[in-house]
Amino acid sequence: MRGYRCIACSQTLSTDFRGFVCPSCGGNLDITYDYDAIIDEIEESGTDGARSIFRFAPFLPVSRPDGGFPLRIGKTPLYPAKRLGASLGMRNLYLKDDTVNPSASSKDRASAVAVRRAMDIGADAISVASTGNAGSSLACVAAATGMPAIVFVPESAPVAKLTQALSFGATVLAVRGNYDDAFDLCLEASREFGWFNRSTGYNPFTREGKKVCAYEIWEALDGRAPDRVVVPTGDGNLLSGMWKGWRDLQAVGLIDRPPRLDCAQSESSAAICETLRKLRAVGDDAIDWAKVRVAQVRAESVADSICVDRPRDGLAAVRAVIESGGAAITVPDSEILAAIPEMARQSGIFPEPAAAAPLAALKAMRQDGTVAADELVVCLVSGSGLKDVAGALRATAEPFVINPSIDAVAAALQH
Ligand SMILES: Cc1ncc(COP(=O)(O)O)c(C=O)c1O
Ligand SMILES: [Zn+2]
Numbered sequence: 001m002r003g004y005r006c007i008a009c010s011q012t013l014s015t016d017f018r019g020f021v022c023p024s025c026g027g028n029l030d031i032t033y034d035y036d037a038i039i040d041e042i043e044e045s046g047t048d049g050a051r052s053i054f055r056f057a058p059f060l061p062v063s064r065p066d067g068g069f070p071l072r073i074g075k076t077p078l079y080p081a082k083r084l085g086a087s088l089g090m091r092n093l094y095l096k097d098d099t100v101n102p103s104a105s106s107k108d109r110a111s112a113v114a115v116r117r118a119m120d121i122g123a124d125a126i127s128v129a130s131t132g133n134a135g136s137s138l139a140c141v142a143a144a145t146g147m148p149a150i151v152f153v154p155e156s157a158p159v160a161k162l163t164q165a166l167s168f169g170a171t172v173l174a175v176r177g178n179y180d181d182a183f184d185l186c187l188e189a190s191r192e193f194g195w196f197n198r199s200t201g202y203n204p205f206t207r208e209g210k211k212v213c214a215y216e217i218w219e220a221l222d223g224r225a226p227d228r229v230v231v232p233t234g235d236g237n238l239l240s241g242m243w244k245g246w247r248d249l250q251a252v253g254l255i256d257r258p259p260r261l262d263c264a265q266s267e268s269s270a271a272i273c274e275t276l277r278k279l280r281a282v283g284d285d286a287i288d289w290a291k292v293r294v295a296q297v298r299a300e301s302v303a304d305s306i307c308v309d310r311p312r313d314g315l316a317a318v319r320a321v322i323e324s325g326g327a328a329i330t331v332p333d334s335e336i337l338a339a340i341p342e343m344a345r346q347s348g349i350f351p352e353p354a355a356a357a358p359l360a361a362l363k364a365m366r367q368d369g370t371v372a373a374d375e376l377v378v379c380l381v382s383g384s385g386l387k388d389v390a391g392a393l394r395a396t397a398e399p400f401v402i403n404p405s406i407d408a409v410a411a412a413l414q415h
Contacts, residue, residue: 001015001031001032001033001061002015002032002033002034003015003017003031003032004017004029004030004031004032004204005029005030005032006022006024006025006027006028006029006030007027007028007029007030007289007315007316007319008022008025008027008028008289008290008292008315009022009024009025009027009290010289010290011023011024011025012032013029018121020197020202020203020204021202025290027315028201028202028204028312028313028315028316029204030204030207030244030316031061031204031205031207031208033059033061033248033251035248035251035252038058038059038248038252039252039253041058042058042252052068052069052071052072052073052074052075052112053069053073053074053075053109053112053113053209053212054068054069054112055075056212056215059211059212059215059248060113060116060208060212061113061117061205061208062113062116062117062120062205062208063116063119063120065116069112069144070144070145071102071108071112071140071141071144072102073101073102073108073109073111073112073141074101074108074109074112074212074213074216075216076096076097076098076100076101076213076216077096077097077100077220078094078095078096078097078216078217078220078221078378079094079095079097079347079349080092080093080094081093081094081095081346081347081379083346083347084342084343084346084347084359087342087346088362088363088366089366089373090366090371090373090374090375090377091373091374092374092375092376092377093362093377093379094217094226094376094377094378094379095343095347095349095378095379095381096213096216096217096229096378096379096380096381097349097381098213098355098380098381098382098383099349099350099351099355099381099382099383099384099385101137102140102141102144103133103136103137103139103140103141103164103168104136104164104383104384104386104387105133105136105137105305105352105355105382105383105384105387106133106210106213106238106380106382106383107133107134107136107137107138107383108137108140108141109209109210109212109213109241110134110137110198110200110205110206110207110209110210110237110241111134111137111138111140111141111142111198111209112141112209113205113206113208113209114126114138114196114198114203114205114206114209115138115141115142115145115147115198117196117205118147118196118198119145119147121196123147123195123196124148124194124195125147125148125149125150125193125194125195125196126138126142126147126148126149126150126195126196126197126198127149127150127151127152127186127189127190127195127196127197127198127199128149128150128151128152128186128197128198128199128200129152129153129179129182129183129185129186129187129199129200130151130152130153130157130161130179130182130199130200131153131154131157131179131234131304131305131307131308132153132157132158132161132162132304132305132387133161133305133383133387134198134199134200135151135152135153135157135161135162135165135170135172136151136161136162136164136165136168136387138151138165138170138198139151139164139165139166139167139168139169139170139172140164140168142168142169142170143168143169143170148171149168149169149170149171150170150171150173150186150189150195151165151170151171151172151173152173152175152182152183152185152186152189153165153172153173153174153175153179153182154174154175154177154178154179154181154182155174155175155176155177156178156304157174157304158304158387158388158390158391160386160387160388160389161387161388162174164387173185178299178309179307179308179309180308180309180310183199183202183312186199187199187202199312200235200237200312200313201235201236201237201240201311201312201313201314201316202312206237206241207237207240207241207244207313207316208241208244209241210237210238210240210241210242210244210245211241211242211244211245211248212245213241213242213245213380214229214241214242214243214244214245214246214248214249215245215248215249217229217378218245218246218249218254218255221376223254223255224255224376225246225249225255225256225257225258225259226259226376226377226378227259227260227375227376227377228259228260228261228262228326228371228375228376228377228378229242229259229260229261229262229377229378229379229380230262230264230329230358230361230362230365230377230378230379230380231261231262231263231264231358231380232264232265232303232305232306232354232355232357232358232380232382233263233264233265233272233273233306233311233317234265234269234305234306234307234308234311234354235308235311235312235313235314235317236263236272236311236312236313236314236316236317236318236320237312237313237316237317238380238382239261239263239272239313239316239317239320239321240313240316240317240319240320242261242320242380243258243261243316243319243320243323243324246258246259246261246324258324259324259378260324260325260326260327261320261321261324261326262321262326262327262328262329262358262361262362262365263276263317263321263326263327263328263329264329264331264357264358264360264361264362265306265328265329265330265331265357266299266301266302266303266306266307266330266331266332266333266336266357267330267331267332267333268299268300268301268332268333269297269299269300269301269303269306269307269308270297270330271294271295271296271297271299271308271309271310271311271314272294272295272311272314272317272318272321272328273328273329273330274295274297275292275293275294275295275314275318276318276321276322276328277328278295279292279318279322280322284322287322289315289319292315292318294310294311294314294315294318295314296309296310297309301333301336301353302333302336302337302353302391302394303333303336303352303353303354303356303357303391304353304354304388304391305352305353305354305355305382305383306354306357327365327370329361329364329365331357331360331361331364333353335360335363335364336353336354336356336357336360337353337356337391337394337395338360338395339351339356339357339359339360339363340352340353340356340385340391340392340395340396341392341395341396342356342359343356343359343381344385349381350384350385350386350392351381351382351383351384351385352382352383352384352385352386352387352388352391352392353388353391353392354382354383355380355381355382355383355384355385358379358380358381359379362377362379400412400415
């Protein structure tokens, strides 16, 4: 780690900086690296065989855990989705199955790096605002490492996510309000009580955890980059992290060109796509990033994990889509819900609504010709369907309720 650079105004800061956002303009910070030192380290020791994201330690801004990390975070499978791909007329579709992380979402990647950072600087407790997954994830990783965690969620968070956080022993504060209210309260309380605030986007270390997903895709494709990665997007941190990962690989000479990153949002929670459309209407070429304002919306979506009024890593996400040449796709909630059983039936992977959004977006991109049949496309499946069973149930048929008789079985089979 070399220091920080503001994503909006480009101000640089040294590694001694202990704040979270740019002291000049309030923008989010990007962690910078000495890539020559990383290259030397990889040549010397390689990426070791540890079972977690810390095998990519040379690329991470935190100390390597002694004796390994206590949970297997990351190293998730990249599956060729042959049947699902065929249904879309595609030959090279892959699913990156992040549902198998310890708390069943991509958020564990960010929690692992944030918790390591909290330990590195001697923090006593770590806090987070969350639509649900970041909270259950932080609670999980904190439990494994013995760090107290305080989780702020909107009162309406899906019960499975709340139950995870409670079971892992976090202090769970269900705020009467939406995610944005929980976010602001977490910010204030963390300052007041001196907690290390892991909140997505605001904390620059979360992006560094998410980026490892790109390295794993690269590794699973035998050192190649795909043509596209389709990323479900709320705050935009998953997207900006994915972009950081590919840019790291390019910076150390491991890939020639990064993939396009496509931003998949619900049309009723589309702040980042809206910003991208406005910027593209005036032309991408001469954007002054210090002047760009990310749109705010009144978000209302069944995909709770990507239901965000004010994206907390919006500017970095917008830059990722533009710099990678990706697309901004909004899909109706009905298509997001329909994509849950569609993915599940044709791949064996059960996504929560947000994690089904990339499939809905990819279908739209196939229909309008944005994506060609032979492109190598990865959809990020960022969270498990078990986290929001009520959402999935809205898109499936009811079971047959039958008497315990063979005639009833036969009658049910007639339907
Ligand atoms: C399952 C899932 N998918 C996608 C996202 C979107 O990530 P971000 O808010 O960084 O855009 C989240 C964030 O909560 C999530 O939990
Ligand atoms: Zn700044």
